[in-house]
Amino acid sequence: MSEIGTSILQTLGGANSTSLVSLADDLAAAQFEPRIARLAAANEALDAKISAASALKNQLTQLATALGERVRAGDLAPTPKIANGAVAQVSRANSRPAGSYSLEVLTLAAAQTLTGPPLADPTTVVGGGTLTLRFGAVAGGAFTADAARTPVPVTIPAGATLEQVAEAINGAGAGVSAYIARAADGARLVLKGAEGANSGFVLEAAGDPGLSALAWEPVAGAPDRLLSTALDAEFEIDGVLMRAPTNKVGEVAPGLSLTLTGTNAGLPTAITFNEAAPAITSTMQDLVAALNEIATALNDATDPQSGELARDDGARALRRQLSALGSAVVMPGATNGAPATLAELGLSINRDGVFSVNLATLERALADDPEGVSAMFTNGLNGVYATVDRIARNASAVGTPGSLASSVNRYTAQKTQIDKESLKAVEMQEAMTARLTKQFAAADAQVAASKSTLSFLQAQIDMWNKSDD
Known part of the structure; x- marks a missing residue:
């Protein structure tokens, strides 16, 4: 068992x-x-x-x-470094650097800023018609048109207010922005273009008297309405003068790209590359x-x-x-x-x-x-x-x-x-x-x-x- x-x-x-x-x-x-x-x-x-x-x-x-x-x-x-960081932002470009560089920024690129005459209120009626933006260089009291750029017409409806004029300009896609500033002397239409000397502009008007009062050109227009002039950036790399329509100038020398942020005329700064x-x-x-x-x-x-x-x-x-x-x-x-x-x-x-x-x-x-x-x-x-x-x-x-x-x-x-x-x-x-x-x-x-x-x-x-x- x-x-x-x-x-x-x-x-x-x-x-x-x-x-x-x-x-x-x-x-x-x-x-x-x-x-x-x-x-x-x-x-x-x-x-x-x-x-x-x-x-x-x-x-x-x-x-x-x-x-x-x-x-x-x-x-x-090899990464670039700039001695005076207030003058420019430096970055590495694709090509091989050719040693170190000196940079002297003479002028920063700028955009044109233009104002209209003062009005009582942004809702003031200026009337209808057509505004035309023409682009080119504004300098020395004269305007030189850029033949490569086509004028941009902006249709303004009848009975339009100053605010509606700004909206119409923004909707035209001309590269010019518009807004209404409440200035000390009244409501003003403010127009801002792009950077670069050839991005200056004049404003032509055809239509109601209120709309025509917004027109401006450097010969007969009120000079105080031009708040800033469109400019190219001017700078020197190793003493060689260069120009660019924008402050983001890209590759300016082998291995070096720049975005200009300030000027240092007469006081060149050094750009070197780390080992x-x-x-x-x-x-x-x-x-x-x-x-x-x-x-x-x-x-x-x-x-x-x-x-x-x-x-x-x-x-x-x-x-x-x-x-x-x-x-x-x-x-x-x-x-x-x-x-x-x-x-x-x-x-x-x-x-x-x-x-x-x-x-x-x-x-x-x-x-x-x-x-x-x-x-x-x-x-x-x-x-x-x-x-x-x-x-x-x-x-x-x-x-x-x-x-x-x-x-x-x-x-x-x-x-x-x-x-x-x-x-x-x-x-x-x-x-x-x-x-x-x-x-x-x-x-x-x-x-x-x-x-x-x-x-x-x-x-x-x-x-x-x-x-x-």
Whole structure:
């Protein structure tokens, strides 16, 4: 007879409610606990996989974020700096700088501002007719029309107020804005044009007398109505006189774009460019250190004997991408001779996945083509940052097969299924315990009844034997 069977008989022989429940628990546990233990072990293994894959994914994201911030700091390319910041805002143009420059701003570009005669109120009726804006240069009490620009007629309806005249001018799209100013002497129509000497204008009028009073030209018009004259910006770069119709003059010298903000006639200011080589060298060293942290974590996670991600598709894909990082073309549009791969900046990777940078190779690249190297560290579609960012995004792309994010989702789904199976096994164990407890109680009752009958019969037999004596 088995030990379980013997135990059952012994328990039923002198059973109480506690021993019956304990026996039922033991039998249910023997049936289900091995399965529950296997599920718990599988769950623990999935937790380790999820943790390892998530950690790698987060390391990549942190590297891409840090590298992006480093690139956006602006010191990985020769960046212009101006000694007198009140004169101009300087920015880097696409071409290669030709050393440093001097800047002297003689005149800022200005827009023409013209007012109308004072009226009692903005709602004063001036009448209808046609206003015509003609564009050109207003200078020395004369107007020289710009033959390249077509006059703009503005139709004013009959009975129009001064406010309605302003609305009509704004609606004409002529590049002249209009508003009503409540001046000390009454309501005045104010017209403002664009910057640049040839953006000056005269205003012709045909119609009611009130509308005709708004007309202006420099010969016969009231000079006090011209509040400012349209001017070109005039400035000197290294002593060379230049003009521009706007203060945002763009690229004025190799590598230099300007937005003029003030004048410094007679007091030229210097514009210099920072040296990017030290910052690039530091960034390459930091990049290698960060890549090695990721490589170490990846090697541990993919160890064939102990790695949580030893056979994980996302980890394998990441290893392939990192292995090819040095030889990958990160600047597909690089000109002939310009660096296009990180290997050309000295990056290498050994068979164990450990990265290093050859500083001599990097120094040579910076000396031969500093602009080409700097171009690799920009915030564009291509370059070092864009390449690392793509690797990080691919690893985090849930919908990309073979990504770390897909692995995390797959393991999470498996973990959810195991949780359901574990719960079901526990429920089945509890149900079996309850069923056995009920069955054992019924069997115990039957044994007790049999023992009572046996005791009664034994007592009768004893009485019969005694009477025979």
